[in-house]
Amino acid sequence: MSARLRPALLGLGLIVLIALPLVAGKFGLDLAARIMIMAIFAMSLDLLVGFAGMVSLGHAAFFGVGAYALYLLSPQYGAASLLVSLPVAIAAAALAALVIGLLVLRSSGVYFIMVTLAFGEMFYYYATGARWLGGSDGAYVYQRPSAGPVDLGQGHAFYYLVLIALAATYALLRVILRAPFGHALRGIRSNEHRMRSLGFAAPRYKLLAFVIAGALAGLAGYFDAAQFGVVNPELFGWRLSGSVLMMVILGGMGTLDGAIIGAAVLVLLENFLGDLTTHWLLPMGLFIVAAVLLLPQGLTDPAALWRAMRERSRV
Amino acid sequence: MSEPILRAEALGKNFGGLAAVRDVSLDLSPKQIHAVIGPNGAGKTTLINLLSGDLTPTTGRVFFRGIEIEGHALDRIARLGVARAYQRTNIFAGFSVFENCRLAAQARRQPGIRLFRPALAYRDINDAAGRAMALAGVESRATDRASDLSHGEQRQLELAMALATEPQVLLLDEPLAGMGPEEASRIAALIARLGADLAILLVEHDMDAVFNIAATITVMVDGAVLASGTPQAIRADAAVQAAYLGEAA
Amino acid sequence: MTDGTIFFLIQLLNAVQYGLLLFLVASGLTLIFGIMGIINLAHGSFYMIGAYLAFVFADMTGNLWLALAIAVPLSFLFGLVLETLLFRFLYGRDHLYQVLLTYGLILIFEELRSLIVGNDVHGVPVPHFLDFSIPLTATLSYPAYRLALSAICLAVTALLYLLIQKTKLGMAIRAGAFNREMVQTLGIDIGLIYRLVFALGVALAAFAGMLAAPTTSVFPGMGNQVLIICFVTVVIGGIGSIKGAFLGAMLIGLVDTFGAVYAPQFSGLLVYALMAAVLIWRPAGLFGAAAR
Structure with a gap:
């Protein structure tokens, strides 16, 4: 995307999302909220995969921590306090990311992929057996959180809070990516050894990126639990980790915008295919396999797609 | 001579059973160019790797301004003020x-x-x-x-x-390799100029440049120091001539 | 011997049996990574496919051995086809795309499995002549099939060892793992070796699934469970190392089996704790070279 086009499209998208409740019904708004939640989640992973070069296959672990935090902070049949539960959920996810990060960052490359997947599954298996977390059936969050006059169960409060969170996440990531921190992360992705030989304490940068990404994933998980009113171990699982990675890659990683587009495409596809057949994962799987073989650059770079197709036709 | 800024004491490095560097001691003084020469495989790059922290020595110690560098973390050594230019462009x-x-x-x-x-x-x-x-x-x-x-x-x-x-210390691994003659002499002059402010360890095959700009030259053969001294002394050293400079001298 | 000792020995047998089975799956995973540099998330699916093949053919023929005789060559062939159609396009590509494509494959395999045989849990009968238990004390006994299973796994492990240490193909495989160019200058067709190694990995995983089917039953999601544990195995042992995979699998067999007996409340977590400990102590695994 050109430098002029992007802010224009972003502004347009924001206006559409702000105005959406005027025209869309409940189904449309729920779907839009779902896309925005997944977009937050996908952007958090893009920070790791697209900018720091850390391919995590266990990112859902922190999504799940955020979701379960809301469950644990909600009174049995009442609403949790928004002002308490939201920060606590984010902090819990950040803490989990710090602990897991200290372990997984001892590895890199393909080890990192395997180790993050394994630790994500550790959360999953733990949750399936833990009675205080509702076991393998999960548990209900009966009411959405509220704070004074703001009740996420009423009107469009939930939709707009998710929109604010999306905008804030986007802005925060843009700021830190433009800062020396973000430049250093890109350097680490490009050539970690050289960064260290220049004097950067690369592990600290990677750990902080891991914690920030974990915290934002927790934010998304918190909203997920609030939206559907239910938590279950699948929220920690590798299938969700895999599908969010898919969003990042198919949208074109290392752009943030791509993560949003990828989230929208996959959520819509899931909805659309899910209506057609219970076996919608089959066309999804075929789509992914085909995408890897045909589109090495993701979907956001039409020029690259065009080039790739031309080169293919020449061979 | 002032106190050395970087000092290697009896450094050794084994790869498997092979000793790439054996018992190398070396002082780098501020505002001085110290060249290390020797045939291919003499262990020059390994020596630089040991000083920069890219490799951890098997034996021996490295001191920066009289304080031992322990752990040899690459980024920590760099933050002390030791910069490195790689031989294979990095x-x-x-x-x-x-x-x-x-x-x-x-x-x-x-x-x-x-x-x-x-x-x-x-x-x-x-x-x-x-x-x-x-x-x-x-x-x-x-x-x-x-x-x-x-x-x-x-x-x-x-x-x-x-x-x-x-940096305060510059470790240069064949900085002139791959350059055209014009650019090479320009960079050699730059290194000579930098030597007025910095401590420079220079590994280089261009003997003209080395003998022109280095204040001290250490000759390495088979991972060990063969001789060390001023360019004049090295030129005159019989052992160096026999082992290495030979026809060039 | 007291009942306590016998009980301990039974657990030990279980641990070894689990470890050996795990090794068969993990060895393929680590070979495929070590030689072709491919991380294969779909490896657990091969285990699942093997188990379902055993179920389908045992159902059809009424004989597990016959089912194995059909299913093992079939899965080897399946590996050859997969390598030719898909995996060979992944060599040298970023791990990210390998992850993506093989993740897509998991979805495809699982859905196909669901379409063809449904989502029910199925049992596979133990072969008749092994369908008895060996009495050890008045109350404790050990199923004969599990002993036979361990023996078969040991035999396959020995064959694998001979193949890799003693044969020309094995030499080429080992050389391929260390130096790709050298193999090519020796005039060996590296593409063919890759194809054979991949198919071997697929067949090993499927074979493990077939052997396990009578003891664990056959159920959706069994492949992914195995995949995760295989990753843990390979991380503990060091990626690319067969020896490491063996040691890792045995360690996990012991920790998981005895954990379930002596610390049931933590049983699922112990293998991850083991992995965390190895990561802290040796980040590249017990037999790993530096991480790639």
Whole structure:
């Protein structure tokens, strides 16, 4: 995307999302909220995969921590306090990311992929057996959180809070990516050894990126639990980790915008295919396999797609 | 001679059963160029790797300003002020020449994590990167991708990055290799000039340059020091002539 | 011997049996990574496919051995086809794309499995002549099939060892793992070796699934469970190392089996704790070279 086009499209998208409740019904708004939640989640992973070069296959672990935090902070049949539960959920996810990060960052490359997947599954298996977390059936969050006059169960409060969170996440990531921190992360992705030989304490940068990404994933998980009113171990699982990675890659990683587009495409596809057949994962799987073989650059770079197709036709 | 800034004491490095470096002791003094020469496989690059922290020595110790460097963490040694230019060009290929140098300057001037102010708003970092590019002669390529540079220009960029960290010690591994004769003599002159301020360890095959600009020369053969002294002394050393310089002397 | 000792020995047998089975799956995973540099998330699916093949053919023929005789060559063939159609396009590509494609494959395999045989849990009968238990004390006994299973796994492990240490193909495989160019200058067709190694890995995983089917039953999601544990195995042992995979699998067999007996409340977590400990102590695994 050109430098002029992007802010224009972003502004347009924001206006559409702000105005959406005027025209869309409940189904449309729920779907839009779902896309925005997944977009937050996908952007958090893009920070790791697209900018720091850390391919995590266990990112859902922190999504799940955020979701379960809301469950644990909600009174049995009442609403949790928004002002308490939201920060606590984010902090819990950040803490989990710090602990897991200290372990997984001892590895890199393909080890990192395997180790993050394994630790994500550790959360999953733990949750399936833990009675205080509702076991393998999960548990209900009966009411959405509220704070004074703001009740996420009423009107469009939930939709707009998710929109604010999306905008804030986007802005925060843009700021830190433009800062020396973000430049250093890109350097680490490009050539970690050289960064260290220049004097950067690369592990600290990677750990902080891991914690920030974990915290934002927790934010998304918190909203997920609030939206559907239910938590279950699948929220920690590798299938969700895999599908969010898919969003990042198919949208074109290392752009943030791509993560949003990828989230929208996959959520819509899931909805659309899910209506057609219970076996919608089959066309999804075929789509992914085909995408890897045909589109090495993701979907956001039409020029690259065009080039790739031309080169293919020449061979 | 003033107190050495970097001192290697009986350094050794084994790879499997093979001793690449054996019992090498060496002092680097401020404002002096210390060249290490020797045939291929003599262990020169391994020696630099041991000093820079790229490798951990099997035996021996390294001191920076009289304090032992323990643990030999690569980034920690770099933050002390030891910069390294690699023999096999080691740059950020996808980034611009400026960004390569800017990152190097950032490592020096903002080594801590800075999350909010835009990177390009740190004027002092931009300026340091600019100075390094100018010194190494790559400022005209500032906005080009590093991977688009010619081999010789990449060698210059490698040097510019080392300079952008504003080091006290410069470890140069064959900085002239792969350059055209004109550029090589320009960079040799630059290294000579830098030697007025910095402590430089220079590994180089270009004997004319070495004997011209180095104050001290150490000759390594088979991982060990054969001789060490002034260029005149080395030229006259019979053992060096027999083992290495031979026909050149 | 007291009942306590016998009980301990039974657990030990279980641990070894689990470890050996795990090794068969993990060895393929580590070979495929070590030689072709491919991380294969779909490896657990091969285990699942093997188990379902055993179920389908045992149902059809009424004989597990006959089912194995059909299913093992079939899965080897399946590996050859997969390598030719898909995996060979992944060599040298970023791990990210390998992850993506093989993740897509998991979805495809699982859905196909669901379409063809449904989502029910199925049992596979133990072969008749092994369908008895060996009495050890008045109350404790050990199923004969599990002993036979361990023996078969040991035999396959020995064959694998001979193949890799003693044969020309094995030499080429080992050389391929260390130096790709050298193999090519020796005039050996590296593409063919890759194809054979991949198919071997697929067949090993499927074979493990077939052997396990009578003891664990056959159920959706069994492949992914195995995949995760295989990753843990390989991380503990060191990626690319067969020896490491063996040691890792045995360690996990012991920790998981005895954990379930002596610390049931933590049983699922112990293998991850083991992995965390190895990561802290030796980040590249017990037999790993530096991480790639």
